[in-house]
Amino acid sequence: MTLPQQAMRLRIYFGENDRCDGSPLYEAIVLKARELHLAGATVFRGPMGFGHSSRLHTAKIMRLSEDLPVVVEVIDSREKLDGFLPHLQKIMGSGLVTLDPVRVLRYGPGAPEAELPAPH
Template sequence: MTDEVTMVRIYCTEGERRIKQTLDYLHNEEHVAGVTAFRGVAGFGRSGKMHTASLLDLSLDMPVVIEFFDRPDKISTVVEHLKTKLEPGHLVYWPARTNLSD
């Protein structure tokens, strides 16, 4: 059996305070079903500035993706809140299916 969910990705960089605030919001306030934060090894955004990791580079400017999912009605509320906190283009979401129900 499968359930409809909405997947969400937030694109940011490691040095931003937004990561901890967002994770705290998703965990402590919204209690979403699942959240994972991924640290990228390379990436660039609208600015075109390449962010890469190397042994000599201890930069806190590496790309991070926060990904989470839950029921569409719950995510709708979460997305509306996050739209007020994030720059345009840093929030992506789409419908998906999962095996939440037994």
């Protein structure tokens, strides 16, 4: 699989308690992305954050939250991500979804798709 040098990054923000058919939402998102042969997806769990409700979610011991922030990032072409968005809409409740351009410098083993920038 190859990735265009000018690709897109889809970021999906929600809480770790969010579910899809009884499973964690992040799992449903990653499995659907894999099923649709997207280039890759990664789940990040945040130690602290807040969203639309302004309710603070934190991993501090004295304020232990069971609903820490989760971000799923998916990188691929605009066309493939546009095809993924309707599936995402079906399985997501609340949350934030963003899409922004990224420059792919390396993907997978072998030679990089673009010259890596020289260190400053």
